[in-house]
Every structure is written in C-alpha cells, then in structure tokens.
Amino acid sequence: MQHSTFPKLTPSLLALLLCCLCAGSSWADSAAPAADEENQAPTLTLSGDAGLEQYEAGQEYTILVTVSDPEGDEVSLDMNVYQWYPDPDASKRPLTTADFSPQFPITQTAPFTVELTFTPTETVSRENQLTFTATDAAGNTTETSTSLYIWQAPSFVLPEQPVVLAVEEPFRLEVPIQNWLDGYMYEISSPTLPLAWEGDYGILIFTMGDGDAPRQEHIGTHEVVLTLTAGDYLHQATLTIVVEGECEPQTWYADADGDGWGDAWDSVEACTQPEGYVDRAGDCDDENPDFHPGAIDYPWPFDDYDSDCDGQEPPFDFDEDGINDHFDNCPNSHNPDQADLDGDGIGDACDDDIDGDGVVNEEDCDPFDASVYPGALELSEDGIDNNCDGRVDETNEVETCLAEQPLKLTALCSELASQHRWMVYNPNPCAVEVRWEVHKTGHTGALTVQAGETYLSTPVSGKNNDVVFLHWQDAQGKWKKKGMASSSAHCGKQAANPGKGKGKNSRIGASAEGISLYPVPFRQQLTVEHESILPGASTRLVLIGLDGRQTDVSAQIVEHGEGYLQLNLQQVTLANGLYILCLEVAGQEPVYKRVLRQD
CATH class of the missing domain: 2.60.40.2550 (Immunoglobulin-like)
Known part of the structure; x- marks a missing residue:
C-alpha cells in the first residue's frame, strides 16, 4: 500500500489555511435561498x-x-x-x-x-x-x-310667458338647452311664421332674412315646435309667439287660480290678452280662488286670513245689525231680533224654510206655519188653505175609514238638516186620517195615510233627536197613539242647504255639526251630547253672551258619561236670551252651538 506524504506545514501557514476554510463556510451559508413563500396581493x-x-x-x-x-x-x-x-x-x-x-x-x-x-x-x-x-x-x-x-335628459328652457313681437320689428330670442352635449340634434318647425336659428348649447331664434321682420299677415298667435334628439331620446317643446299690430300695449296680470284677479308681481305688456292673464291686479294669494278683492273676509274664530286682500282686520259685524258675526244666526243678513221660528239655528232672515216644514219658502203658501204646505191634509171649517192648492176647506175626495189594524211608524234618514223623515205604514185597505205632533215643540199637523206606505216630514227642533207621535181612531172610534224617536242620520254626505248663503252661514253650521243640546230653550238643566265627550276626559263648557261676556259652567257638570254630560245651572245667574255654548274636550277642536235661555 502506497502512502502519500505531505510537506511539513509551518504554524503560520496552518493558521492561514484554517482562516480561509472558516470564511468559505460563512459565505456558503449566506447565499442559500429563503425557505418561506412570498405574500400575494389581494x-x-x-x-x-x-x-x-x-x-x-x-x-x-x-x-x-x-x-x-x-x-x-x-x-x-x-x-x-x-x-x-x-x-x-x-x-x-x-x-x-x-x-x-x-x-x-x-x-x-x-x-x-x-x-x-x-x-x-x-x-x-x-x-x-x-x-x-x-x-x-x-x-x-x-x-x-x-x-x-x-x-341627464336634455331639454329646452323656454320663457315663462309668451313672446310678444310687433309688426315690422326684427327680433332675436335665445332659448337655452339644458344638459346639452356634442352629438345631440335639434330642429325647429314654424309653419306660420318665417324663422331662422343657429347655436350649439342653445338656440338663437331670429327673423328670417337680413332685416326682415313679422308683417301684417303674421298678426296673431303662432306655435313654434322645438324638437331635440339624443340617440333614442326625443324631447319636444312648444314656444308661443304672439305678433301684434300697431297698438298701445296694455299690462296683463297672471291669474293662476282663475278668480278673475291677477298677481301684481307677475305681469306682461301686450296688445291682446294672453291666456291665463287678466287686466286687473290686487290678488294677495294667486293660489287660492277664495282670496281676492271683494271676497268675504271671515272674522275669528273662522280664520285669521285677509280674504279680501285689503290689508285690514276682518269685520266682526258684517251685516251691521249689532250682533257679533260669531254669534249671529244670519251673519250676512241684517236681523237684530235673531228670530228663528223653527229653532234650527238659522235665522228667519236667511232661512229658506222658515217654518221647518220641509218646503222652501217660495213654494210654501204660508212659510210661517209648519202645518200648511203643499200636500198637507185640508182640514174642513178652519178657514185655511192647508194644502196650498188655492182652495179653502174643500172636501177631501179620499175615501177614509177607521183603522181595524194599528199603524206602524219608522224613522228614516233625511236629506235636509231642517227636517226629519218618517214612513207610516197603513195595513188597512183604506186611507186613515192621522194627526201628528213633535213632542214638546208645538209642531203639529195632519195627513191622510193611504193604504201601504206614506211618507212624512217634520221640522227639526233644537234637540235634533225629536220624538213624534201619531194619533188615529180605531174601529171602535177610540183614539190610538204611536210614538218614535227620530233618526239623526243624513242620507249620504249632507250638502249645504241651498239658499242659506255661502261662507259664514255654512261655516257656522259646520261648527255645530254633531252636537245636540236639550231642552231648548233651557232654564236650569241642560244636556249636551257630542261624540268627543268621554268619562274622565278633561272637559270645559263656556256660555258666551251676545255682549261677548263668557261664563265658565264646567263646575256645574253633575253627570259625565260617554257621549253626553248634564249641567245643573241653578247656582249660575244667566239672563234670558241667546248664548253660544263652547265645548272644549282635551285634545279636540272646540265645538260651538247656539242655545236659547228662557225662564
């Protein structure tokens, strides 16, 4: 086995080699890629x-x-x-x-x-x-x-009033176009008046030709149709041009409410009357036809408005009869005696059914006797034309008999506030003579009740809910009696009685609607009926004399039930005469009613 040999390193070289190895290891570590993924955008x-x-x-x-x-x-x-x-x-x-x-x-x-x-x-x-x-x-x-x-829909901005031109006078009229944008188109149609036009963000309309002007043949009213298109959008408007001949221009005033009086602040100068304009000013409220010079100016408590536009407080005695309009039973008619024969709250001076027999005065041969009217039973030997046929005490040609079976009486609704309506049913085969009376009022009459249904009208007393009695003879000649309370209902919505006058009389009637007082006249006891009266509700009662003096009688309430209350006035000193009773229930509008006090 062969072994490699290395030269011997000196200590300094060995130290240098170790430093290089350490530096290389640190560089390698810093160059390594990150392990976390990058955050992504929302x-x-x-x-x-x-x-x-x-x-x-x-x-x-x-x-x-x-x-x-x-x-x-x-x-x-x-x-x-x-x-x-x-x-x-x-x-x-x-x-x-x-x-x-x-x-x-x-x-x-x-x-x-x-x-x-x-x-x-x-x-x-x-x-x-x-x-x-x-x-x-x-x-x-x-x-x-x-x-x-x-x-934003484009549109023409036309002048509020017709354009008035004079003959032989050139003109130029600018009609702005609201919300105009490039690309929109418009045109003008004027078949009766030669015109030219130009412009982008508005139309400049002028007479055709250099120095040309409307001529005599153009005198009159012309309608110029302006048409604007924007894609599928179409807008049209009509410009009214009035050409006038030589004249002296007159001032015309706008009459928006059509009452014949114009607004002094809205006028035009023209030779002929423009539509919706009049020749007289003075209307202080051109949105209300009841406000104009000459209108009736209602006093308090009916309103606080200057209805006649004179800038003055309304009069409190319009007919100058010495009775305040608030208490006057005929505010438009001079009647200082306040006579009211039928006790319906409307004085004889302005009541077109004075005796309350359901027949207007013009058709009643005796408007002061409720038993005399067309259709009444003619009574023999009384010297009176009871049925208003022009004959006195003529013989009734109706075959009558004594009643084998009793008559039936039914209260009906009435179409007039001055009368109650009844239906008398006669089951007998022949007519029966009947006398009727309104209990405790003095109103009496007679009629012949035919077999089947016969209808009867009786005057309304101050109580509104009256009791009527019928009297007839049975087969043995004995007098029979049938009574029933009247219905206070009106057939449909009650209209104002014709001839009663507009405004004051009708307003006074409306203020008393729904309230009943009895007996009338009263002396020491008085019953008040009204739908606003509730047990426990705070209630105030005031009697107002013709001199304006007020007497609070709330402390004299002795019975307080649902829809009614009773007064005991023994401890209150009241003179005889006409009073206004004011009923005030918490949370409700005051209600007024005339009432007569008599010992």
Missing part, C-alpha cells in the same frame, strides 16, 4: 350596478365591491373619483366621494364586500371614473376602475 371584484352603459339622474344605484386575499390579511379599501374631462356645462360640479355611501377608506379582514350606493343628480359632471385600491398588511396593492356616465 383581489378586487366589481358587481351589482357596476359597468352600466349609463346612470340616470335621480335613480339610486348600488355597486358591490368584493375584496379577497389569499392569506386572509387585513385589507384597506380606498376609492377616488376622476373626471374624464371638464363638463362643457360650467354649472355642473365635479362628482366627489361625498356623493357616495359609505365613506372611504374601509379596513376589514378579507374577504368582505362593500355595498356602495349613490344617486346621481342633474347638477354633477356627466363623464366620470371610479378607481378602487386595495392594500394588504404586507403592502401589496391591487387597483381596478369602472366608468360612470350620468345621463
């Missing part, structure tokens, strides 16, 4: 309303932004808004992140989805770009974008 996905061709102004949209990350890191999402180029309409403002919800940046652990909502308006720039940026914890970044083209 991803962004847009869905929902992203990528639409256009977004309409006024409609809400939602873009879904989904963020993912392979390592499930915490990711920060941000958004920026850019304009492609400035909007040609200088009035448009740039779209900003403030127009979107929620606000950015948003930081969450991936994956997560953000619902981005926005509603574009007519005032923002139309061509925009949204850019979303996602950055993870390692600093890796991903970016994606989407376009937002906001569709």
Whole structure:
C-alpha cells in the first residue's frame, strides 16, 4: 500500500489555511435561498350596478365591491373619483366621494364586500371614473376602475310667458338647452311664421332674412315646435309667439287660480290678452280662488286670513245689525231680533224654510206655519188653505175609514238638516186620517195615510233627536197613539242647504255639526251630547253672551258619561236670551252651538 506524504506545514501557514476554510463556510451559508413563500396581493371584484352603459339622474344605484386575499390579511379599501374631462356645462360640479355611501377608506379582514350606493343628480359632471385600491398588511396593492356616465335628459328652457313681437320689428330670442352635449340634434318647425336659428348649447331664434321682420299677415298667435334628439331620446317643446299690430300695449296680470284677479308681481305688456292673464291686479294669494278683492273676509274664530286682500282686520259685524258675526244666526243678513221660528239655528232672515216644514219658502203658501204646505191634509171649517192648492176647506175626495189594524211608524234618514223623515205604514185597505205632533215643540199637523206606505216630514227642533207621535181612531172610534224617536242620520254626505248663503252661514253650521243640546230653550238643566265627550276626559263648557261676556259652567257638570254630560245651572245667574255654548274636550277642536235661555 502506497502512502502519500505531505510537506511539513509551518504554524503560520496552518493558521492561514484554517482562516480561509472558516470564511468559505460563512459565505456558503449566506447565499442559500429563503425557505418561506412570498405574500400575494389581494383581489378586487366589481358587481351589482357596476359597468352600466349609463346612470340616470335621480335613480339610486348600488355597486358591490368584493375584496379577497389569499392569506386572509387585513385589507384597506380606498376609492377616488376622476373626471374624464371638464363638463362643457360650467354649472355642473365635479362628482366627489361625498356623493357616495359609505365613506372611504374601509379596513376589514378579507374577504368582505362593500355595498356602495349613490344617486346621481342633474347638477354633477356627466363623464366620470371610479378607481378602487386595495392594500394588504404586507403592502401589496391591487387597483381596478369602472366608468360612470350620468345621463341627464336634455331639454329646452323656454320663457315663462309668451313672446310678444310687433309688426315690422326684427327680433332675436335665445332659448337655452339644458344638459346639452356634442352629438345631440335639434330642429325647429314654424309653419306660420318665417324663422331662422343657429347655436350649439342653445338656440338663437331670429327673423328670417337680413332685416326682415313679422308683417301684417303674421298678426296673431303662432306655435313654434322645438324638437331635440339624443340617440333614442326625443324631447319636444312648444314656444308661443304672439305678433301684434300697431297698438298701445296694455299690462296683463297672471291669474293662476282663475278668480278673475291677477298677481301684481307677475305681469306682461301686450296688445291682446294672453291666456291665463287678466287686466286687473290686487290678488294677495294667486293660489287660492277664495282670496281676492271683494271676497268675504271671515272674522275669528273662522280664520285669521285677509280674504279680501285689503290689508285690514276682518269685520266682526258684517251685516251691521249689532250682533257679533260669531254669534249671529244670519251673519250676512241684517236681523237684530235673531228670530228663528223653527229653532234650527238659522235665522228667519236667511232661512229658506222658515217654518221647518220641509218646503222652501217660495213654494210654501204660508212659510210661517209648519202645518200648511203643499200636500198637507185640508182640514174642513178652519178657514185655511192647508194644502196650498188655492182652495179653502174643500172636501177631501179620499175615501177614509177607521183603522181595524194599528199603524206602524219608522224613522228614516233625511236629506235636509231642517227636517226629519218618517214612513207610516197603513195595513188597512183604506186611507186613515192621522194627526201628528213633535213632542214638546208645538209642531203639529195632519195627513191622510193611504193604504201601504206614506211618507212624512217634520221640522227639526233644537234637540235634533225629536220624538213624534201619531194619533188615529180605531174601529171602535177610540183614539190610538204611536210614538218614535227620530233618526239623526243624513242620507249620504249632507250638502249645504241651498239658499242659506255661502261662507259664514255654512261655516257656522259646520261648527255645530254633531252636537245636540236639550231642552231648548233651557232654564236650569241642560244636556249636551257630542261624540268627543268621554268619562274622565278633561272637559270645559263656556256660555258666551251676545255682549261677548263668557261664563265658565264646567263646575256645574253633575253627570259625565260617554257621549253626553248634564249641567245643573241653578247656582249660575244667566239672563234670558241667546248664548253660544263652547265645548272644549282635551285634545279636540272646540265645538260651538247656539242655545236659547228662557225662564
């Protein structure tokens, strides 16, 4: 076996060799590749309303932004808004992140989805770009974008009033186009008036030809049709041009509510009356036809408005009869005596059925006697034309008999507030003579009840719910009696009684709707019925005299039930006369009702 031999190394060479070996080992270790894989960037996905061709102004949209990350890191999402180029309409403002919800940046652990909502308006720039940026914890970044083209419908901005031209006078009229963009098209159709036009972001309309102007044959009203197209979108508007001959222009005032009075602040100068304009001003509220010079100015408590536009407080005694309009049973008619024969709350001076027999005064031969009216039973030997046929005490040609079977009485609804309606059923084969009375009112009458159904009207007393009695003779000649309470119901919605006057009388009637008082006249006891009255509810009652003096009688309530209460007024000093009762229930509007006090 052969052995190799090495020269003997000196100590210095041996040390140098060891240093080289150690240095080589350290270099080898530092050049080795890393063992961990690299962190990957997050991803962004847009869905929902992203990528639409256009977004309409006024409609809400939602873009879904989904963020993912392979390592499930915490990711920060941000958004920026850019304009492609400035909007040609200088009035448009740039779209900003403030127009979107929620606000950015948003930081969450991936994956997560953000619902981005926005509603574009007519005032923002139309061509925009949204850019979303996602950055993870390692600093890796991903970016994606989407376009937002906001569709804002173009339209012509026409003058509010007709354009008035004079014969032989050239003109130029600019009609702006709102939301105009290059590529839109427009045209003008004017078959009765020669016109020319030009322009891009608006139309400049002018008379045809150099120095040309409307001529005598053009006098009148012309409708010029303007048409604008933007792709499939079509918009048309009509411009009204009025050509006038030589004249002295007159001022016309806009009459928006059609009451014949115009608004002094909205006028045009024209030779002929434009549509919707009148020749007199003075309307202080051109949106309400009840407000104009000459209108009835209602006093408190009906309203606090200047209905007649005179700038003055409304009168409190319109008919100057010495009775405050609030208490006057005929506020539009002079009647200082306040006479009210039928007790229906409407004075005789303005009541077109004074005696309350259901027949208007013009058709009643005695409007002051409720037992005399067309169709009433003619009574013999009383010297009165009871049935208003022009004859007195004529013989009734109806065959009558004594009743073998009793009559039946049924209360019906009424179409008039001044009367109650009844149906009398006669089961007998012949007519029966009947006398009727409204209990404790003095209202009486007579009629012949035919076999079968006969209908009867009786006047309404102050109580509203009256009791009517029928009296007739049976087969033995004995007087029989049948009574029933009236129905307070009206057939359908009750209309205002014709002839009662508009405004004040009808408003006073409305203030008393649904409240009943009895007895009328009262002395020491008074019952009040109204649907707002509830046990335990705070209730206040005030009697108001014609002199305006108020007497609180709330402490005199002796019984308080559902829908009614009773007063004992023995300890209250009240003069005879007409009063207004004011009922105030907590949480309800006050209700008023006239009532007469008489010893």
